[in-house]
Amino acid sequence: MVLKGELMSLVTLGAVLKFAVKIEDQAKEFYENNIDCEDFKNLLPQYEKRIKKLIRVRRENTTEMILEPIKDFSPNLYQIAQQIEENVKSFSLSIIGKKIERTIGDFYSEAAKKIAFLSEVATLFDDISADHYKNSDTIK
Amino acid sequence: MKGEILKNYVNGKWVESESEKTRDVINPAIGELLAKTPMSTSREVNQAIEAAKEAFWKWRTTPAQSRIRYLFDFRDALEENFEELAEITTLEHGKIIDESIGEYRRTIENVEVATSIPSLQLGYNFEDVASGIDEMVIKQPLGVFFCVAPFNFPAMVPSWFWPYAIATGNTYIVKPSDQCPLTMVKQFELLDEIGLPKGVINLVHGGAEAVNTLIESPDTIGMSFVGSTKVGKLLYKKCGEAGKRVQVQGGAKNFITVMPDANLERTVPNLITSFLGNTGQRCLAGGVLLAVGDIYESLKDAILESAKKIKVGDGLDESVHLGPLASEAGMKNVLRIIETGIDEGAELILDGRNVEVEDKLSKGFFIGPTIFDKVTPEMTIAKDEIFGPVIPIIQVKNLNNAIDIIHANPYGNASSIFTSDGKTAREYQYNVRAGNIGINVGVAAPIATFPFSGMKDSFKGDLHGQGKNAVDFFTEEKVVITRWF
Numbered sequence: 001m002v003l004k005g006e007l008m009s010l011v012t013l014g015a016v017l018k019f020a021v022k023i024e025d026q027a028k029e030f031y032e033n034n035i036d037c038e039d040f041k042n043l044l045p046q047y048e049k050r051i052k053k054l055i056r057v058r059r060e061n062t063t064e065m066i067l068e069p070i071k072d073f074s075p076n077l078y079q080i081a082q083q084i085e086e087n088v089k090s091f092s093l094s095i096i097g098k099k100i101e102r103t104i105g106d107f108y109s110e111a112a113k114k115i116a117f118l119s120e121v122a123t124l125f126d127d128i129s130a131d132h133y134k135n136s137d138t139i140k
Numbered sequence: 141m142k143g144e145i146l147k148n149y150v151n152g153k154w155v156e157s158e159s160e161k162t163r164d165v166i167n168p169a170i171g172e173l174l175a176k177t178p179m180s181t182s183r184e185v186n187q188a189i190e191a192a193k194e195a196f197w198k199w200r201t202t203p204a205q206s207r208i209r210y211l212f213d214f215r216d217a218l219e220e221n222f223e224e225l226a227e228i229t230t231l232e233h234g235k236i237i238d239e240s241i242g243e244y245r246r247t248i249e250n251v252e253v254a255t256s257i258p259s260l261q262l263g264y265n266f267e268d269v270a271s272g273i274d275e276m277v278i279k280q281p282l283g284v285f286f287c288v289a290p291f292n293f294p295a296m297v298p299s300w301f302w303p304y305a306i307a308t309g310n311t312y313i314v315k316p317s318d319q320c321p322l323t324m325v326k327q328f329e330l331l332d333e334i335g336l337p338k339g340v341i342n343l344v345h346g347g348a349e350a351v352n353t354l355i356e357s358p359d360t361i362g363m364s365f366v367g368s369t370k371v372g373k374l375l376y377k378k379c380g381e382a383g384k385r386v387q388v389q390g391g392a393k394n395f396i397t398v399m400p401d402a403n404l405e406r407t408v409p410n411l412i413t414s415f416l417g418n419t420g421q422r423c424l425a426g427g428v429l430l431a432v433g434d435i436y437e438s439l440k441d442a443i444l445e446s447a448k449k450i451k452v453g454d455g456l457d458e459s460v461h462l463g464p465l466a467s468e469a470g471m472k473n474v475l476r477i478i479e480t481g482i483d484e485g486a487e488l489i490l491d492g493r494n495v496e497v498e499d500k501l502s503k504g505f506f507i508g509p510t511i512f513d514k515v516t517p518e519m520t521i522a523k524d525e526i527f528g529p530v531i532p533i534i535q536v537k538n539l540n541n542a543i544d545i546i547h548a549n550p551y552g553n554a555s556s557i558f559t560s561d562g563k564t565a566r567e568y569q570y571n572v573r574a575g576n577i578g579i580n581v582g583v584a585a586p587i588a589t590f591p592f593s594g595m596k597d598s599f600k601g602d603l604h605g606q607g608k609n610a611v612d613f614f615t616e617e618k619v620v621i622t623r624w625f
Binding site for chain 2: 009011012013014015018058059060062063068069071117
């Protein structure tokens with residue numbers, strides 16, 4: 001779906017999940033472009049799986065009963081494409097990979113708090129956050 | 141697509157309407173023409189009835205397991221086209237994209253429940269009701285049914301009915317909203333692709349002439365209607381006179397009671413969703429906020445603060461909380477009611493008129509969140525359905541006062557209470573005469589296995605849409621008593 005407008009703030013569950021897919025895609029693209037790095041290659045299968053899962057959650061959990069607005073959640077701290085662009089000349093690939101994983105982990109950690117009213121999705125976000133932090137530690 | 145006159149889908153084919161009368165379908169966010177809905181003639185409607193009647197016997201004798209496989213295919217088609225479907229609904233209705241996604245989730249859920257027909261349509265039997273005599277009940281389909289659908293949930297509401305109707309072996313005619321018909325047109329394109337036998341399901345656009353023809357035909361069995369109470373009562377009477385089965389879901393004025401012990405942090409976002417979601421155009425939308433006792437001031441401040449943060453704009457923009465009203469007429473009606481609220485002495489503490497939107501949306505039908513304080517039960521804004529993003533607040537002394545106000549209103553579609561006390565919640569659920577009760581839930585929308593209930597002037601009929609109620613509506617019970625010599 002082509003959506004109009006900039007994501008000034010993540011105000012709905014749909015917007016949070018769409019942004020999650022967007023940054024996962026951006027990270028995945030970076031790893032695919034640097035597939036010679038063994039650590040990155042190993043990360044790709046989990047990205048495929050996670051993106052599918054997020055798309056499913058967006059469809060399944062955006063229900064009429066619980067379309068509550070989300071407050072004060074800015075995506076600015078978690079712009080992965082921008083982070084890659086800013087770091088690519090100054091840091092090694094592995095350091096960029098670590099930063100990416102930590103940033104995405106931070107995003108899910110914050111998102112879980114913002115959507116605490118949907119405990120099932122919040123738990124999933126906490127789990128995904130933990131996966132990304134773990135990835136950050138595994139990249140050498 | 142722009143300006144195209146939509147076609148009917150009759151007997152497995154898309155056919156142009158012979159009618160010269162049309163209604164414009166407008167994108168309410170930008171005020172631009174999307175398509176034109178033909179006002180089909182009686183002759184065209186009768187052709188659809190004839191096609192459905194012709195298809196009935198063969199379809200009725202098709203095993204249920206085979207019938208529902210078409211619904212499995214349709215369900216898959218809805219999932220495959222999910223994003224496009226949701227976007228079409230937002231385009232023609234204006235609701236934000238998450239709301240369209242939520243609407244389609246429930247639509248798919250109804251199709252899924254209808255695939256359980258081999259279980260849901262089971263009859264029952266009993267041996268030896270007298271010596272050597274057995275008795276059984278068979279639930280049989282009846283023939284041609286139709287629905288007259290509203291604009292506010294153009295995808296979901298028809299799904300309360302038609303999947304159950306055809307799964308049980310009936311044939312069907314959908315008369316979609318003439319204001320928001322594109323949603324059903326897209327669904328029928330998918331139905332066409334899955335290859336249901338011709339005539340089993342038909343789509344006829346139109347207005348009063350089409351509806352009257354459907355009701356007056358001796359070949360239709362029953363009607364499902366969702367819309368205003370005024371029109372609903374009229375059609376209920378006409379259906380009664382014509383001997384039809386009928387279920388009429390009418391208007392609403394849903395009272396939301398907030399007790400002093402409510403968890404405000406969790407309650408306020410729920411209230412915002414309830415009153416402002418779908419831009420207030422839900423039959424389950426919060427209609428009046430009853431603030432009980434000393435929570436009044438803090439609740440009012442919290443809801444005002446939250447409502448001020450709501451961003452209004454195009455529903456396709458994911459940074460937006462609140463889309464436009466679905467039509468210019470709807471917007472004007474809400475503006476008129478706001479004026480009435482002011483004239484009758486309510487205090488306008490948040491004015492959504494002339495809300496600021498992007499320049500490109502200047503022709504859209506926008507009203508921002510609007511809050512009235514110092515409302516009394518006699519005021520128009522406390523009694524009539526507004527169908528817009530307006531929150532009237534009434535301060536009440538205690539729960540009994542709240543229930544008295546609720547019961548004085550003729551509607552009984554839904555009501556919610558926010559409280560931390562189980563006994564209070566039970567008392568509310570037990571006493572309040574409304575069809576859908578929410579306990580700490582602002583939008584008491586039943587899932588597809590439960591009936592979408594409604595009471596008093598909000599519903600006329602016996603059986604509701606969705607789930608087992610729908611199965612009973614679309615079948616009749618035949619008793620067979622058997623003795624073998």
